[in-house]
Amino acid sequence: MTAGNALVFTVVAFSFLVAAVLAVVPLPQWLLWARPEWIALFVIYWCIALPHRVGIFTALLVGLLLDALEGAVLGQNAFSLSVLALCSLLVYQRLRVFSLWQQCGVVFLLIGLHQLLGQWVQNLEGAGARSLLFLMPAVSSALLWPVILHLLRGTRRYYRIS
Amino acid sequence: MVVCLITADLRFNSLGQTRAVLDNLSAPVIWVADIPASLGAWRDTHIRARGQLLEDNERLRRENLLLQGRSLQMASLQAENTRLRGLLNSTAMLRNDVLVAELIGVSPDPVRHQLVLNKGARDGVYVGQPLIDADGLMGQVIDVSELTSRVLLLTDLTHSLPVQVNRNGIRAIAEGTGSLDALEIQHISATTDIQQGDLLVSSGLGGRFPVGYPVGEVVLVQRDPGQPFARVVARPSAALNRSRHVLLVFVEVPEEPVPAAPES
Numbered sequence: 247m248t249a250g251n252a253l254v255f256t257v258v259a260f261s262f263l264v265a266a267v268l269a270v271v272p273l274p275q276w277l278l279w280a281r282p283e284w285i286a287l288f289v290i291y292w293c294i295a296l297p298h299r300v301g302i303f304t305a306l307l308v309g310l311l312l313d314a315l316e317g318a319v320l321g322q323n324a325f326s327l328s329v330l331a332l333c334s335l336l337v338y339q340r341l342r343v344f345s346l347w348q349q350c351g352v353v354f355l356l357i358g359l360h361q362l363l364g365q366w367v368q369n370l371e372g373a374g375a376r377s378l379l380f381l382m383p384a385v386s387s388a389l390l391w392p393v394i395l396h397l398l399r400g401t402r403r404y405y406r407i408s
Numbered sequence: 409m410v411v412c413l414i415t416a417d418l419r420f421n422s423l424g425q426t427r428a429v430l431d432n433l434s435a436p437v438i439w440v441a442d443i444p445a446s447l448g449a450w451r452d453t454h455i456r457a458r459g460q461l462l463e464d465n466e467r468l469r470r471e472n473l474l475l476q477g478r479s480l481q482m483a484s485l486q487a488e489n490t491r492l493r494g495l496l497n498s499t500a501m502l503r504n505d506v507l508v509a510e511l512i513g514v515s516p517d518p519v520r521h522q523l524v525l526n527k528g529a530r531d532g533v534y535v536g537q538p539l540i541d542a543d544g545l546m547g548q549v550i551d552v553s554e555l556t557s558r559v560l561l562l563t564d565l566t567h568s569l570p571v572q573v574n575r576n577g578i579r580a581i582a583e584g585t586g587s588l589d590a591l592e593i594q595h596i597s598a599t600t601d602i603q604q605g606d607l608l609v610s611s612g613l614g615g616r617f618p619v620g621y622p623v624g625e626v627v628l629v630q631r632d633p634g635q636p637f638a639r640v641v642a643r644p645s646a647a648l649n650r651s652r653h654v655l656l657v658f659v660e661v662p663e664e665p666v667p668a669a670p671e672s
Contacts, residue, residue, distance in 0.1 A: 266434075273440075317558050
């Protein structure tokens with residue numbers, strides 16, 4: 247039942263690549279502030295599904311890539327995503343048995359935390375948001391969580407990764 | 409470890425190499441994300457009605473004629489300008505070479521006004537290089553990788569540039585506000601002669617931007633007697649959120665001296 251390490255690596259890495267593309271795809275003006283945090287969602291899912299394989303270190307590496315993509319301060323997303331991974335690793339056993347809507351609530355909190363940490367670093371740089379709009383991605387990500395969950399779970403079962 | 413990284417990047421700016429490597433890694437992702445937009449552009453240029461093409465052709469021909477007519481006197485005016493400058497003992501004007509680049513990515517974060525261009529170190533792009541479009545100054549290059557470069561727009565919160573009012577030469581600093589259609593002009597005292605509709609051009613004082621490119625038009629002047637400075641807001645002239653083709657300006661190419669007219 248267990249797949250080889252190489253396969254797991256490929257699937258997880260490819261999913262993060264897809265998330266990275268989605269993270270920089272141009273969006274219409276009205277959606278700009280509500281861009282879902284694809285990478286953060288994927289990190290949460292993989293931490294819940296494969297806590298023994300995906301963890302803080304993976305989140306760190308992916309975060310560095312995201313920093314380069316966004317042109318953010320190197321380490322901003324690496325920092326917030328590692329904290330995010332840590333939190334999801336702490337709650338993954340509970341999260342797995344939650345109902346879908348409860349999971350959405352937790353995802354909302356986690357992504358909100360991720361955004362907040364990102365804002366801290368941006369404020370250090372002097373380029374923070376001037377309103378609470380920066381929390382919008384938490385809402386849109388929480389709403390997207392069921393979709394992500396089913397897609398990634400389908401992928402995981404298809405490739406029999408565990 | 410992450411704290412070290414953030415400090416190193418923010419305070420000491422010492423991660424240029426790392427950033428370049430990461431930028432090279434992220435370039436393909438940005439390129440893939442741009443595919444739908446470039447497909448759209450391809451369709452616009454390749455699949456068109458004949459009538460529309462003819463119409464375009466006609467319009468461009470007219471425009472070309474107009475521009476040619478305007479540039480007829482350019483040569484003689486330029487020679488005259490150089491002569492007069494020679495008389496005034498001032499330095500020769502710099503002529504600027506440009507490189508056409510295409511926009512392949514926009515920063516996903518609404519607070520950061522950054523663009524990614526499809527030209528990089530291989531084409532000679534360097535950090536600090538100014539970027540213009542057909543209407544005015546857009547920003548400067550902040551980050552160069554092998555095949556792409558990253559541009560900070562004028563309107564980013566962390567950006568400011570020296571400008572002057574085209575009408576009377578008053579110098580000021582234009583700061584980005586984080587909103588794409590506003591620049592704030594800082595420290596204009598309440599009695600300064602600046603009014604709505606004034607054109608702001610780059611003054612070249614910072615040594616980074618070339619002189620004389622349009623930056624923006626003043627849209628609001630608010631003089632509050634209680635405040636030491638007037639509040640002046642300008643709208644950038646460049647189409648910051650619409651241009652897809654932009655020009656990178658090389659500022660360090662000095663002009664060959666125009667042969668002076670024979671003195672009588």
